[in-house]
Amino acid sequence: MESIIERIKQGKFWHFHGGIHPPQQKAITAENPIKQLSLPKQLILPLQQHIGRQGDLLVVVGDKVLKGQALTQSSNPMAVPVHAPTSGTISAIKKSVIAHPSGLSELCLFIDVDGEDTWRKREICQDFTKLSQQQIINKIADAGIAGMGGAGFPTHIKVNTKPNINFLIINAAECEPYITADDLLMCEQSTAIVDGIKILDQILTPAFILIGIEDNKPRAIKALQQATKHIEKIKVCVLPTKYPTGGEKQLIKILTGKEINSGTLPVSSGIVVQNVATCFAISDAVINDIPLIRRVVTLTGRALSKPQNVWALLGTPVSYLLEQTGFTNEISEKKSIAGSPQPSPPVIMGGPLMGFSILNEQVPVVKTSNCILAPSKAEMPSAFDNNSNEVDCIRCGQCSDVCPSQLLPQELQWSAKAKDHQQLNQLNLFDCIDCGACAYVCPSQIPLVQYYRIAKAEIRQQQQLDIKAEKAKARFEARKFRLGQEKIAREEKHKKAAAARKATMNEKSADGGTASSAVAAALARVKAKKAAQKIKNSNEPLASSNEVTDEKSQVKAAIARAKAKRLAKEKGTESPVANNKEQTKTPAVTNNKTQSNVVDDKKARIAAAVAKAKAKKASEKQSPVVENNVSSEQEQVTASENTTTEAKDKKARIAAAVAKAKAKLKVMDKAQQAPTTNNEKST
Template sequence: MALLTFKGGIHPDDGKSLAKDKAIVEVKPKGDLVYPVSQHIGAPANPVVAVGDHVLKGQMIAEAGGFVSAPIYASVSGTVKAIAPHLNPTGGRVNSIVIENDGEYKEVEYPEVTPLEDMSKEDILNAIGTAGVVGMGGAGFPTRVKLSPKEPEKIDYIIANCAECEPYITADYRTMIETPEKLVGGMKIILRLFDNAKGIFGVEDNKPDCIEKLKELTKDEPRIEVMALKTKYPQGGERQLIYATTGRAINSAMLPADAGCVVDNVATMVSVYQAVVEGKPSMERVVTVSGDAVAEPGNFRVPFGMNQQELVEAAGGFKTEPEKLISGGPMMGFSMFSLDVPVTKTSSSILGFTKDEVAKMEPSACINCGRCVEACPSRLIPSRLADYAEHHDEEKFTKHEGLECMECGSCSFVCPAKRPLKQAIGSMRKIALANRRKKK
């Protein structure tokens, strides 16, 4: 049987061997912890503590600022040192709560957990929302909101994104290997919210051990199926994953729910399990630290708010001063100019590379080879869209479906002329989307 996949895509060197076999190591921070109040899509959280307050691990320090928002919890015990703007991983300054870590990790007494079988759907949703669970694959959309579509009876598939197609990142892989029971448990919880839905674990076939573990754990679950996907980037893209596993297609104007699907990644489903079954708020995540500049690449369980420089030191520091630092994957992540930033709910990895290969590229004229068209998973013509973008022709850019670009970078990767296609298209796409919002 042919492996499930999508049209287009590329096969970059995945670099996963650096950290793939490194078990998850728990790291306890020593310095101050910084909690940006905007770690998610939607309204910023509102601080509920003041400077000088003593807090415990697991204590809410900021409440949700609206329906599309999420609370934030202290991941250590200590004293609130400041509430002020602080540099975040994207390079901006965000209002943040700074806690001076007392090193004692005293924890709150959590309320007694209601057995899952006694919980209503609303109880489950409230537990997820109260715990501050958001999409941890990068988007940061509040999970309670995602799991509350207008017509839940029309949801046919709950898809666990187990692809982890970005090069170098192995955090989800290690989670699937070490705690697959929590991942499956998270899926079962979500399925309780959707009576007509089937659960799907979509796993790339370069993770046969994960496929085997998940199949063993779900062999007696008639509503759950494990699907092997062809290893190809960007298999973990939401549209590509939905198409590969269900055959359904969505565009930029649609949500997965419009196609009867809900998609969550591995870390998010594990957080759902911890919130509902263990009664614990979202306070930590697994982060990969890798790249050829890192002394001891690995996977680390890290409390939110921990300084990323401190995390890199837990990986042995840099054996060579990196020319390039990336938060997230090398394809869709973003460059960082400083590690003096906190780990947040959406921090999947820190990558350090000895050479900034992109900066050294000298772009030349398009040779009309068509490779970008073949690679584009959205079936666009990237070279043409980049031309429109460079000429600031928003009308033609929009007419030729520029808004359908998912900014995966496949076009730039294969371009023999080394044109910055993704960057040009991405810039124009942001302008076009902003102008569209103004017209509404």
């Protein structure tokens, strides 16, 4: 640590591996001051302008917004808000092409500028040293500041770290050709930048603050040295010009000699790196309460007649900026021809090495856009030529000589072409910083870095798919398990239901008297009746004495009925209708009537009445029994009965009464739909 500081004080620095020295091309814009542009008519603000997540909208179409008003908010720490860069009306919220190499559309806010540029209420902070750490971090978060160097990592997360920060490194290297935005910002706003650095110093309390700046910016170096000369802690480190000095890990290596482990953040080594433009934005936000609504953009390239750095409001369409700087291209008219997805003169957002062609000039400036490059054909012929001039790799090894991450670009290229993701991971593809140095030096003009970008995207995609497959598998297994459980539960239920059914059946038949047991009861009755008849046939008195009283009466009733029938038959001449009825219907029916309730009540009643009448007559007449027109079945039944009943008319009468009563009972039974009486009789 001490030795590092000693070495830095002596102006000795380390080196990173590789690197290239492309033509600077910075002189095109470095001499002109930053120009204030008039307000454009419309601003297009993508909701997401940085790594992380987009916030939730706070405005709707038609809302009047003031300059600096927050338009989104989010409780997610990885989201930073977007602010209105000027006053106006929200005219639309819809998908629009954004600054991304894909040329895809994302949700954007369209603001119709009213031209008045009215500020919201601002609270200007006179003395930021009185603010607490958390207050400053909140202000940075509310101002929507995201790293302005490249990736756009939310700044409030980067600075909200635990203590033990050894080095705060301010990245002022600006190593990519053409770009002079930070250079001019340092020249013109060095005091504000130093204020921003002081604010960061207050939050992070680092042991030492290093400003890394390349030696191709003499004016900026002078301005910074002037602004920091009374501050012991800050050291302006003038570094030799080499691309990519401005890479985070490369800058750390040059200044401190430390290497950041693959896959870890510099914070873990006690180092925080902030871009110089971010420092300016922080001072603006904390001191002047100006959220991040503007930035310096370098408009450069030989296709512009007035290349210049400008203060561009976020959301300004690139076409407006190009108009302002005199975008004169001999083929610019061609772009109006419909059907061409890419405008003929290429416009590159970002630098020539790490930037990307924009497919639509309506693309707005966002928090990370530092340069718009419109090259002429002579300047960058390859940008005009969509056909790749790629030839086979000759294994010269120049790419690995220049790789700042000490990877093996040539090996990576082959694996990327073969889509061998495992091998790519082994070759540490994800340590590649996309600097493009390998593609720059390649004599075969292989667009190496594009292959890596594709491979990285594919691997990320594959990882997502793997996660999704894993999830699908888990859900499938869970579903299978659930269905299995349900099936078991169902079977269990069925079993239980069956058992319950059985139980209730047994229970009810024990009670005697439900429909389910009727059949069994009927069978029992039939058996009982047969037994009774048998006994009666052999010796009646014994049987009657042995039988239960119920059964006795039953038997008696049957006998009475049979007798009555016979008498009725005798009296055939007196009541032929009744007789006929009896003869045709009763043989089986009357016997069964009392026991198995098959016959309807009407019949039973008639039969009883007839029986009664007959019994009366019989007793009066005392006539002998003559068997006439009797069926064989009836004969069997009645034959045995003759002995007991014929002589005693009294008995017969009683029996008839009983029969009648029984018939009545039957009627009642029928009405109640309850065969209980029968059951009782049988048992």
